[in-house]
Structures are given as C-alpha cells and as structure tokens.
Amino acid sequence: MSNPVKDAWKQGRAVVNGWLGIPSAFSAELMAKAGFDSLTVDMQHGIQDYMSTVACMQAIQAHPVTPLVRVPWLEQGIIGKVLDAGAMGVICPMINTPAEAKALVSACRYAPVGTRSFGPVRAAIYGQGGAYFDTANDDIAVIAMIETKQALDNLEAILDVPGIDAIYIGPSDLGITLGLPPRLDREEPEVMTIYERLLKEAAKRNIAVGLHNGTPEYALKMIKMGFRFTTVSNDAALVGVGALRDVAVMRKG
Amino acid sequence: MSNPVKDAWKQGRAVVNGWLGIPSAFSAELMAKAGFDSLTVDMQHGIQDYMSTVACMQAIQAHPVTPLVRVPWLEQGIIGKVLDAGAMGVICPMINTPAEAKALVSACRYAPVGTRSFGPVRAAIYGQGGAYFDTANDDIAVIAMIETKQALDNLEAILDVPGIDAIYIGPSDLGITLGLPPRLDREEPEVMTIYERLLKEAAKRNIAVGLHNGTPEYALKMIKMGFRFTTVSNDAALVGVGALRDVAVMRKG
Amino acid sequence: MSNPVKDAWKQGRAVVNGWLGIPSAFSAELMAKAGFDSLTVDMQHGIQDYMSTVACMQAIQAHPVTPLVRVPWLEQGIIGKVLDAGAMGVICPMINTPAEAKALVSACRYAPVGTRSFGPVRAAIYGQGGAYFDTANDDIAVIAMIETKQALDNLEAILDVPGIDAIYIGPSDLGITLGLPPRLDREEPEVMTIYERLLKEAAKRNIAVGLHNGTPEYALKMIKMGFRFTTVSNDAALVGVGALRDVAVMRKG
Amino acid sequence: MSNPVKDAWKQGRAVVNGWLGIPSAFSAELMAKAGFDSLTVDMQHGIQDYMSTVACMQAIQAHPVTPLVRVPWLEQGIIGKVLDAGAMGVICPMINTPAEAKALVSACRYAPVGTRSFGPVRAAIYGQGGAYFDTANDDIAVIAMIETKQALDNLEAILDVPGIDAIYIGPSDLGITLGLPPRLDREEPEVMTIYERLLKEAAKRNIAVGLHNGTPEYALKMIKMGFRFTTVSNDAALVGVGALRDVAVMRKG
C-alpha cells in the first residue's frame, strides 16, 4: 500500500481533489471517472453518513483516485470507522488547539503513536499482502482543518504537533470567525495575508496546505501561491449550478 | 388536482423537463430548485428503482415542478406503482404497435377506460379533497415513446389510440433502428424528415411531441420546430461532464 | 412447516389480517405485536418493494403471525421472489380469467403441479428439517383477487381452476368496474348480492373468501356473512387517520 | 426564512407537535398532512438515523409544518448535520448543567455567538435568497431537555444561558430521577409543582416550555397550564395502539 496523495506532497506536487456531497455511489463513480487525484466524501456538510461513505469508496475503488473522508467532527469512533472502511486520509473540521490536533493524530494512528483500534475490515482487502498494519501509520493522511480565529491564534502550536500531514483551510468558517460573510474563493487582503502565513509556517514543517475552492480557475491561482491540495469540484454544485444554467438558457431562448 | 404539463400542452406551451438518473433525493431537490417545469425519474436507463423513485418524488414535492416517471418497460405492475406513488405522468419506452399503445393507456386509466387498480396511497395525499379518483383519468399524462422503425411504420395507428397524450422521441434508439449510431441532438436530414412527420401527425390529433435533448441550445431549436416537451438536463451528465471540464481546466492550468 | 392461515380455513375459522403499506420493519413489528393472525405486505398499492418486503417479513418472523404478500401484478418473477423470501401466501391482483388463475397457481407451485423454480433461500431457514420442498405445494396459500366485472363474468371458471385456495375481494376496484365510486365497507344491495354469490360459489369448492375492510366493525359483520379472511387494519391508515384525529382534538380544544 | 415555531412562541401561542419514530418518509408525509404545526424526528429514542431524518425532512417539506430534530445526545457533529439538512430547531436530551446548555447553544449558532460550522447544503435550498447565514442564528430554535433532578437543581443557571429558546420536559426520565416509574401524562402533585416552577422561571426569561404528552386531552390541559410546545402524537404509537385496538375489536366480536 501507499498513498499517492502523500507521495505527491513529498514531491511538491499539487493534488486535485473532488468533493462528494451527494450520497450516491453512482454519482461518486461519475466523479471518479473525471480524473481527480483524490475524492473526499464530505460527512460533515454533505448529505452523507457512514454507509453512503462506504458505498462511495467502494464505487471509486476501481479508479486511480485516492479516497479521503471529511468526518463530521473530532470523534474517535467515526474516524476509526472510515479508516477501517478504506479511507486513505481524514480531514477533520475545527482543529483549534494543539490538544485537538493531538487527539486527531492519535485517532488515526496505531500504538505506540496513537490509539487507533485494529480491525481494518475493508481497508485490508486493498492493502498489499496483508501488510496494512505495517504501513498504515505512514500511509494514512492526517489533515487538520484550520478555519477559525482561534486556530490561527494557536497555529504554530497546532503545526508542531507530530503527525499532522496537512492542514486544510475552510474559507467560509474562517471568514465567519473573522467577521466576514461566508464564501469561497476569497480575495480580501487580510485573508491573503493569513493564507501566506499559513503557507509559510506549514512549509517550515513540511506540512502540505489545502484549500476548499469554488472554481478551478481560483484553485489554479492558489496552487501558484503554494497550496498543494485543492478541492475544485463538488458534485452537488455541479448538479445545482449546471441545472440552473440550463434552465436559464431555456427561459431566455 | 391538475397537471401543469397537460395544461401547458393545451395552451401550446413547451415544457422544460429535467432528467433524474442519480438515485438520490438530494440530487433531485437540487434539480427541482433550478426551475424546470417537470422532472422525470428515469427508471429505465437511470440508476433508479421504485424506492429511489418514490424518494425523488417526495423530495421534489415542495417545488412547483410536475413529477413524471419513465418506467423500465411496458409492464402494468410498475406503471400502477409509480402512479400510486404520485407520478403525474408515465413515459413508457418502446411503444411500437397500437396494441402496446392501448396497453399503456389501459394501465394508466381507471375503468371504464382502462384497467388501473385503485389505491393511490401517496398520490391521494396530494390530490385535492380526496378527489383523486374523480380527475385522475384526465390528469395523468400518458406518454408513449416512439423510438424504432417499427413504431414509425405503425405511427398513425399508434397515434389513433385514444388516450395517448404525448409521444416522446428517443433519438438514440431511433437512430439505431435506422442503422445510425446512437446519439442525441441529431442533425441528419432523414431524421429531420421523420421529426417533421411526427410533429405533423401528432398535431392533427392534438398530441404533444417530446424530445430527449443533450443541450438546451438544441432543445430551443426543437421547440421552434414544434416540440412541446423537451428534456434539457440530466443530473448524471451534469456531474460527469462538469467534473471532466473542471479537471481539464486544472490539468491545463 | 405448516400454514396456520390454511389450517384456519380448513377448520372454518376466520383469519384476522393486518396490512403493511409503510416500508418499515419497525412499523411491521408494531403491527405483528398486536396479535393479528396474518400480516400482508402490500407490494401493489403500498410503498413497498421487494427489499422492504423482505425486511418486514424478517421483522415479524419472531411473532406468531403468518406472512403474506400481495404482489404488484401477475408476474412470475416477483411471485417466486417473495415465496423464496418466506411468504406463506400470495395475494395476486386482478385475476379476471381462468388463464390468469392458472398462471397464478403455476407460479406458486413446484412441478409437476406448476412452474415455480427451486431456491427458497430464506424460506428454507424457517422450513422444518429442510423439508421445505416436500410440503411447500401444500403449505403456500394461493389467493386470487376477484375485483372486476370481468372476473365476476368468469367466476365459476376461475374458481374451478385447481389450486386456488382463496379469493380476495377488492371492494374499490370491484366498485369502479361496476360504475360505483371506489370505497371500502360497501353497503350497496347490488354489491351484497355479488358477495353472496361469491361466498356460495366458493363454499361449493371449499375455497375461502376474503375481504379488504376499512373498519373492524364492518369486518365482523362480514365474518358473520361467511368471509374467512378479513383485513381490518392498515398501518398507513392508522398513522394518517390517528394523526388527523389527534390534531382535531387539539384544534377544537 | 423564518421559523413559525419561534413566531408562535413570540406571540404566546402553543405549538402542536407530532413525533416521528418510524424511519419512513411515507409515514412522515402522512403525519405532515394531518396539520401539525411542527414535526420532530426523534433520533434519540426513535428508530431514526441521520439518513432517515433527512428523508423525513424531505418528505414533509411540501407541507406547512416546521421540521425539528431531537438529536441522540449533546454532540456537535450530529447537531451540525441535522441543521445543515434543514432542521429549524434542535431538541437536545439531558441538558443538566449550564455548561451543557452553553455547549448546545454554541453548536447551533454561527460565530461570533457559537461554533457551528458553515455549510447548509440542504437547508440553504429552502432559505430565502441565499440569506440562510444572515438569519440562521435567529431562526433556529434551541430547545434544551430538562428531564433530571440534576437539571432541576441547576434550573435557573441553565435558563440564564443566553440563546436557549425553549426547554422541553421529558416526563419519563424526570420521573425516574425522582424515584417514580417512567410514564407520560403524569398527575403526581410533586410533578405538578415542578412543572409550575419550570413554567414560572421560564416565563421570567421569555423561554417557551414544552412537554411530551401521551394524549391530546392531557396536552390541552397542559396548554392551559402554560406550556407552549406540546407533543401529542407519535407515529409508532399510532400504529401500535391502533392495531391493538382493532385486533381487540375483532377478538371480542
């Protein structure tokens, strides 16, 4: 086993990520076929639960795409379950303190590093030669969301927690805690300054930085700025925005 | 109760239809919000079964959109089930003979017109004042797919069957039986000639004609030609094509 | 194995049947606990499909209640599936001709009597000593719905088809084909005359007669009249009518 | 967007609430049609999980009824998920201390009031003009269950936590912690004294008080006493009690 997402980060390449919010393995297959490097099942804000997450991961297994999961919250039970089901990485919302960062790492790693419980029922099917245990602590990507003012205040301490592979920025929540309206693809100078600080501090520690984007055009700019994990499409938005566009053409016609 | 799709046809207006192939009530809601006149759950080629069809119809009920269902095949059991579940119209594939057209009408109408069995468990929730039975035979749209050479050979006889409200053209299947490759948004002159014949014969009998389109631009042209029921978006295509486009932008970037 | 419903008929006792239209194994358990002799999953007009039917039968297995299924239509595929899943009887809608009656019997019986295919994957779990095959042709109840004028015209010929264990009257459909509005618990003299004829002809042939009722009070009268299989409750009606009643109390209060 | 339940409370009107414990969107529709002001999906003691909760909320969206959810426990992950899925209020069990009350409010409110994460994927479909964020902190009803002796000991401090819109009494759990058997529709004088205290303290702070009732008759009395949120029907009880009643009529007959 190995994790192409972590390999890309080691090589300084940016990962193109898609987002699965529709609880359908068929929709997930359609996304997988498009050629993303990774797909993230969004159990936090998507209409996804554990079973739909498993179904999505089963459906994309045939494609050369790395399965990731954003869990609903920092809770060890669900983190263990999605890893056992085959997720190659966990994005965890609202990591605001070093203690939370440590708890996240612990939930994702077997002893002696952490407290993950052993039983990778589905994950081991796809591990090489039964060696899932031997490499899982290295392979699984631990991705902490930095998305509040509190997290920024604790940034260095959070990044210093051993075992954080990447951080992921939620622009809407970050904005809200800064007193700005929620939105993606932000341009405010104060936010840009924050992004630069995040990239700099993360780079010092060899930690990749990811961003949730609304458009590929914006994501491309962010890759140039240094982001190495960029979400650029969301199945629910593809349906919703695409349908609105088609209806608009008809109504104008 | 009344059926806005049939009302539009009576008034000569074209209906803008969306297509639901992803078995997800959430995806269906996103489509419903876009403003289509009607949404068709595709039980034939979509990844849909009876339960997902019910879930999609439940989810779009809050929106001003008329729920239609394309059934898998001319089979009275499933036609009755989707009508009982609240479909306001049935699109039935492969109506190639007058006998098949009669069987379709019969399955959609209560006696003495047809043989539909009474028990509109979900449909009656949304009927007005318990009067579902009184108006259902008028309200339900019976839509026969004309999509083979055999159907063209029998066209007038099929159209003469009392109770057919509309016909719906499947360009791929029609093409295949004519020796052409399957595709939407056809431009072949021989196909245009067929479309003209269909529109003319249907118009004589006050029957609306619908078409499955790949793009709204093509659909607009077809409305000008006389089509009154045009499918212009497909949730699965919105995801698949949209994702490919986004990834392409990233890979080029 | 044996079938308590058929045993009751042999002994001249009336069977009290409940109706499952809500696709929930939990709702089915609540019904099962109430003490019905049998419960019928309604795949025709209920919001039920094959999988919800299996789940309902699994959930009621712990209770002393005989599982029956009303199939959507006379189609051998689904009849075989529900029997394999453990149904002890099949109620089939719209048996209007002796040919349809014969097809129904054939679908429910193994050769040489019929054409049922062998593979009772779930049913055999609950058969005694693996002897499912040996007794299934005797145990399974074949119940033909008589619910149209056409069926009345063919009544004697239908009843003469060997293997029909019972007939079941659908008062709404029967009414519709007679030009009456659909309803349960009918009182029209012409309908009573029909019921008397049905009871008399069936009794001659040792065939039980069942009726779909709206209230237990009416069902009790019908048992006195000779009916031996009476549906008296419907989970969907219990919810819908009960909720309306509770809200009415509150609004008056 | 606005929340009719909160509007009613502002105007001093009592809200008539129904309870959804059967995991079925169809059952939920039947309840919705009955005319309740609000319906609460019970994820704590009902046979409901996140996906069935979403399905129930989708199915009742077409009706003028406000969707609420009782979450299984005070856990921010699931609170965020049901709000994102469109719940207009959260009932949280076992709020026994001011700290728990604060955590509940925090989970339901965006910064700077709380720590809810932004991503109302389904909720925003039904928000007006994309303005979900602008009004959500005002619209969402935060309802803390007071149902233990410990909560009574901390009552004033709990009620003083800013952001609690209502409290909801669980008579069974309250009884248990007082050494009484679990039951609804209690009449014990000591309990009445507690209810009076709750109503008085809540009224001082403009907080509505709700009660879980077993019958509409009892609920009416409680409205006169001052309760402004009264649960009066439960789909599972409607099935279970109704079926028992019907069978009893038959067995007596």
Added chain:
Amino acid sequence: MSNPVKDAWKQGRAVVNGWLGIPSAFSAELMAKAGFDSLTVDMQHGIQDYMSTVACMQAIQAHPVTPLVRVPWLEQGIIGKVLDAGAMGVICPMINTPAEAKALVSACRYAPVGTRSFGPVRAAIYGQGGAYFDTANDDIAVIAMIETKQALDNLEAILDVPGIDAIYIGPSDLGITLGLPPRLDREEPEVMTIYERLLKEAAKRNIAVGLHNGTPEYALKMIKMGFRFTTVSNDAALVGVGALRDVAVMRKG
C-alpha cells in the same frame, strides 16, 4: 471492452464462477478478492434486487472479475437495467422454448439483432473510449438456463437460436421436473446421460455449458466432463454452512 468469460469460452477454458445471494457490497468485495473468474449476482433466488445488484457490481469493479447477473425471470425491463448497470452477461432462468430463447437474445442485443434500448449509463463508464455500443452485441454473454423437461424436449431448437452464448443447468429444477428431489451435485445416471447430451449438442454449436455446483470437488469433475462455466461457491452458503460447522465444533468440544 471485452468479456473475459467469452474469451475463456472461445479458448476452451473453464470459468470459475462465484454466486452472490447476500445483498451486500461488502460481502461481494470479499468474494471478489478470492480470485473467481466471474461473479453472478443472483436476482432470482438470492436476496437481491436491482439496487443491491448495482451496489455489488460497483464493489467488485476494482477486481479482475467479470460481473454477471441472473435475472428473476425473462422480462425485458430488468434485463435492460442490469446490462445498463454494467453486467457483462445475463443468466436467464427457465428458457423452455425457442421463442423464449429468441426473446432473451433480443433483450440483450441492440438493433438490428435485437430490441435492447440504448442508455448504458453505468456500463459506458467502464466501456473503452465510449465505444460501448460498438462492441456490446459481441461482448455481452447471453446465457439461457436449461432446467426443465420441456427445455430438454426443445433442446436442439433452443440451441439453434442465434445468439445464445451459453446454457446453464439448474440441477434442482431439472430434477424436480424429472420427478427427482431438488439437489445439487447430482449423480443419478439418468441425469448424467442428460448432461452428456447437453454437452454434445452444445459443443456442435460452439455453445458453452455451465453448471450450478455445491462443491468445488464436484465442479472439478464436471469440468473434466466438459462444462466450461462452473459455479462453486455461494456467499450465503459460506456463511450458513461455515457457521454451523463452527458451532458444531464448539458443542462437541
């Protein structure tokens, strides 16, 4: 695209097939990992419906195993649906006459050969270069079950129907129609004689012959006899028989 099962037949190799009767994509993955050449979702006697069939096919897509489906009955609607969902072959029960054989071939082939309708929504994801249509008529395996005395009587005429790729023997049903008890792994001389006739007549026409076996040991013997498609494991039996064996060890211990 190509079909490794048909390739094996062309090369005279025997295909080792597994059987999926448990409606679980996870169970299907476990089977897929075991190294079968093909896996057949059993929609006839297994606890499978269309949606569970799709889920099983999605889950095994990552493995080098060819997905086949046994449909419930000869019905064009479901045959089209499983092919559109990605089945590379259809096993159809109870093909007893040349007319039934022709109907089966027709349902599996596009015009001009047959009457399959075009819309391979999931299948095309895994077709090469969008060329699904071009090769599907060649790639899809049409497998007719020969399992009754009537079919034996019509054997040559059935085998002469163009487009039958293989026949599949159901030993239980075959036995029943011959007056023998249902069982697998038969040894009766009269059955062996039948098998020899089947193999001889099929070989003449270049048609592969398959058999449903209860043990791999018996299947190996049958391969030596000439069978080229042998089912040797069944997930439900692996659970049921394996659990009985483990409990027996414990009870004896």
Added chain:
Amino acid sequence: MSNPVKDAWKQGRAVVNGWLGIPSAFSAELMAKAGFDSLTVDMQHGIQDYMSTVACMQAIQAHPVTPLVRVPWLEQGIIGKVLDAGAMGVICPMINTPAEAKALVSACRYAPVGTRSFGPVRAAIYGQGGAYFDTANDDIAVIAMIETKQALDNLEAILDVPGIDAIYIGPSDLGITLGLPPRLDREEPEVMTIYERLLKEAAKRNIAVGLHNGTPEYALKMIKMGFRFTTVSNDAALVGVGALRDVAVMRKG
C-alpha cells in the same frame, strides 16, 4: 425478560458468540440459525451502522440467540440507541480507566444507578408485560473491552467499578500496545500470563471474561482456561476465507 448470556455466566457456563460484520439482515439470519448462544453486531470494525444493526437484531429475533452490540466507541448517544433497539448487552471498546468504566456503566443503566434515558421503543416490544424498565438494569450486560497496556495498568480499579458484568479481550489491540503484531489466537507466553491475571482478578469479582477468537479450536482451549464468552465465527471471515478455499481447490484441480 431475562438475559440468557448473564444467566449462563451466573451458572459458570461459557457462551458461544458469533460476530456480525456484514451489514445484512439475511446474513444475520443465516448466522442465527447456526445455533450460537449470542450474536454481536460489530459497529466498531464491522461494516455496520445503527440502521443495519437494527435490521440484524430484527432478523435474529425469531431465533433463540441473545443480541449484543459492540458500539464504535464510548459515546452515550449510540449506547442508548442500541439498547433502545433491543440489544441485551453492550461491548464497549477501549475501556482503559475506571472513569471510562464508570461512564460505560452509567450509559447502560437507568437512574439512580446511571444516566440512561428512557424510551426503549423497540426493546419494549420484546420485554415481558411492559416490564422492561423494571428489569433492564439487571438484564443488560455491560461488557468492557480490556485491550491496552493502559487498561492492564488500571485493571483492578476498572474491575472494581460496580456494574461491569464482563470484560472482553481484544487480542490484536492488546498485542499492538504491547509491541506485538496484531493477531488473534495468540500463543505468546507473556500474553498467556496476562490472560491468567485477567481471569483471576475477574473471578474474584464474579466478572465473566470473554475473548475474540479466530477459530473454534482455539476458543475451546480458552474455555478450558476459564473464559466464559468466546467469539468463534465472523460472517465476513466465513465468506472471505471460505471463498479463498474454494477457489484454491479449483485452481489446484
């Protein structure tokens, strides 16, 4: 109500337990029929969620087998939900401290012993005479997993927590925290020494000790050593290992 598992422990008998990791009520029925004393739905490492757990418990209710659930983690919400759904015992992973042991007991017991909330919607269906509440605190088995070095360090204090009915050993996790590779059926002398200590300390306090085994043969040895709760089969392993064995026979043949 009573709990046969606790009865067995009182009488010093060993309980033979099966393990459900496949999310299928059908697979659960097959396991139940095999004759285990108890079956445990594994929500931690199995592909199970709350709804599949309920379905499995519904399906095994007809069999004389006691339903247990391993919850994903020590979280009161899910513990309450599985008990309300009818679990007769809870196995909780990773009980490492007396505080965690107390929290587990509290979540499983009604006041005044614990903090379980009342509402046994499904459990009460199967309680005797509505007396679920009266005996639940005695009947429900509270089973703490001892599976880390930390738990061993705290062993006596954990066992001294009132209300722990049994402990359950996870050999893989125990091994990992001891620096050994994860596996079942361990033979290392240091592990045997630990098992002996666990059995001795538990016996002093009348607490049963359970073990997760890979084979019945090993389990029999462990029963002789003193274990009174032995898991000996796992549905997922029966499928996976059984299929591998069958394919191996074929490939060798």
